[in-house]
Amino acid sequence: MCLGIPGEVIEFLPDQPDLARVDVSGVRRVINVGLLADEPPEPGEWVLIHVGFALSKIDEEEAASALAFLEGIGQAYEDELAALAQSQID
Amino acid sequence: MRFVDEYRDAGTAHALAARIAELCEPGRQYKLMEVCGGHTHTIYKHGLEDYLPEAVTLVHGPGCPVCVIPMGRVDDAMHLAAAPDVIMTSFGDMMRVPGSKGSFFDAKAQGTDIRMVYSPLDSLKIARQNPDKRVVFMAIGFETTAPSTAMTVLRAAAEGMENFSVFCNHVTIIPAIKAILDSPDLRLDGFIGPGHVSTVIGCRPYEFIAADYGKPVVVAGFEPLDILQSIYMLMLQLSEHRSEVENQYSRVVPWDGNPAALRAIGETMELRPYFEWRGLGFISHSALRMRPEYAAFDAELLFEVPGVRVADPKACQCGEVLKGVLKPWECKVFGTACTPETPIGTCMVSPEGACAAYYNYGRLTRTRVKEASRS
Numbered sequence: 001m002c003l004g005i006p007g008e009v010i011e012f013l014p015d016q017p018d019l020a021r022v023d024v025s026g027v028r029r030v031i032n033v034g035l036l037a038d039e040p041p042e043p044g045e046w047v048l049i050h051v052g053f054a055l056s057k058i059d060e061e062e063a064a065s066a067l068a069f070l071e072g073i074g075q076a077y078e079d080e081l082a083a084l085a086q087s088q089i090d
Numbered sequence: 091m092r093f094v095d096e097y098r099d100a101g102t103a104h105a106l107a108a109r110i111a112e113l114c115e116p117g118r119q120y121k122l123m124e125v126c127g128g129h130t131h132t133i134y135k136h137g138l139e140d141y142l143p144e145a146v147t148l149v150h151g152p153g154c155p156v157c158v159i160p161m162g163r164v165d166d167a168m169h170l171a172a173a174p175d176v177i178m179t180s181f182g183d184m185m186r187v188p189g190s191k192g193s194f195f196d197a198k199a200q201g202t203d204i205r206m207v208y209s210p211l212d213s214l215k216i217a218r219q220n221p222d223k224r225v226v227f228m229a230i231g232f233e234t235t236a237p238s239t240a241m242t243v244l245r246a247a248a249e250g251m252e253n254f255s256v257f258c259n260h261v262t263i264i265p266a267i268k269a270i271l272d273s274p275d276l277r278l279d280g281f282i283g284p285g286h287v288s289t290v291i292g293c294r295p296y297e298f299i300a301a302d303y304g305k306p307v308v309v310a311g312f313e314p315l316d317i318l319q320s321i322y323m324l325m326l327q328l329s330e331h332r333s334e335v336e337n338q339y340s341r342v343v344p345w346d347g348n349p350a351a352l353r354a355i356g357e358t359m360e361l362r363p364y365f366e367w368r369g370l371g372f373i374s375h376s377a378l379r380m381r382p383e384y385a386a387f388d389a390e391l392l393f394e395v396p397g398v399r400v401a402d403p404k405a406c407q408c409g410e411v412l413k414g415v416l417k418p419w420e421c422k423v424f425g426t427a428c429t430p431e432t433p434i435g436t437c438m439v440s441p442e443g444a445c446a447a448y449y450n451y452g453r454l455t456r457t458r459v460k461e462a463s464r465s
Contacts, residue, residue: 003128055290079182089209090215
């Protein structure tokens with residue numbers, strides 16, 4: 001829950017500018033990007049996601065480093081990814 | 091003891107460790123607190139304590155949101171979940187936290203409708219799909235998760251939802267740090283500041299620690315080298331008699347945080363006069379509740395909440411661990427009666443809890459345990 005998960009922004013949902021489709025370790029899910037409204041990310045940029053909301057923009061190198069940290073955590077990250085896979089934000 | 095890949099170069103780690111050692115004044119002991127449970131996890135997993143000179147001790151702080159929830163609040167949530175037509179929703183981390191009558195998992199097994207969600211927005215969706223039910227979201231966490239709850243409430247209000255509410259248990263990190271600074275139990279020399287919380291609140295809220303208490307703060311990232319670098323920065327400040335707030339994690343943490351997130355919290359939530367923290371007791375202005383304008387989404391007003399204070403099990407010493415007074419292995423039930431499979435205390439429940447992190451990775455730092463048992 002407290003883990004920030006890196007995701008790559010794929011596209012914004014056409015009729016809901018607050019929502020974006022992101023790729024997280026191969027899992028594609030919709031998240032809310034409303035908290036980055038002051039400086040919205042572009043498709044192809046990376047964000048750090050907490051419980052379905054992008055909290056900050058990061059670069060690709062930081063995304064790789066965050067991912068390495070998460071993979072090292074093991075079970076808790078797998079649980080978080082499993083929870084994300086169940087998520088159906090719309 | 092060993093870094094697993096090239097991101098975590100052992101040579102750089104040893105070089106940093108040597109520079110840290112050079113900064114130690116002979117005869118002086120240094121106690122540095124890492125506030126965040128994510129940092130605790132990295133420290134144990136990579137055995138960072140074994141890199142440090144003996145004069146430098148890391149003290150594990152209260153920054154594990156699940157660990158600081160008192161038993162009484164778990165009981166309140168379970169009482170609320172058992173009300174007619176209620177669907178309780180919760181993050182997975184919360185499911186195994188023991189209350190006085192068991193955990194959410196136990197209640198679920200007995201037929202209470204408690205569902206795990208990834209995001210508060212999933213909880214809102216469950217409310218939309220179940221118009222004849224009352225859906226309550228068990229909101230927990232520091233400033234990393236509070237904006238998500240706030241945004242979800244704003245969305246629920248915009249949609250005019252009438253069957254969604256929040257049982258708000260959000261806590262704020264600054265008053266907890268202040269309580270630790272004011273505690274006579276512990277004398278600290280500096281703080282490794284939390285990473286993700288600071289993406290929201292920024293670095294300014296820590297300035298009082300440097301200005302009023304004369305202790306340095308370095309906001310740190312989560313890689314092993316980030317933490318060693320931050321310890322070096324703290325030790326450099328101490329050796330130069332400086333106390334400032336520095337940002338080692340500037341590649342993610344802006345100095346002013348995330349203004350949109352702070353606005354969302356401020357619009358929907360206000361500080362409680364006081365809130366009970368497991369182990370730390372009651373701390374003034376340390377938690378959030380819904381603002382009166384959003385009373386329609388406040389489960390504490392919509393439902394009867396017993397609010398009974400429940401003492402922790404006698405054997406459990408989570409309070410001392412959360413304050414950094416005891417190391418996990420010094421607790422009487424650590425690893426025997428209390429394990430991640432059958433936790434007695436909250437510090438053993440969450441992977442960010444100091445006890446669970448030590449239990450899972452502590453074998454890497456056996457030398458430290460031996461030192462501790464001799465002293």
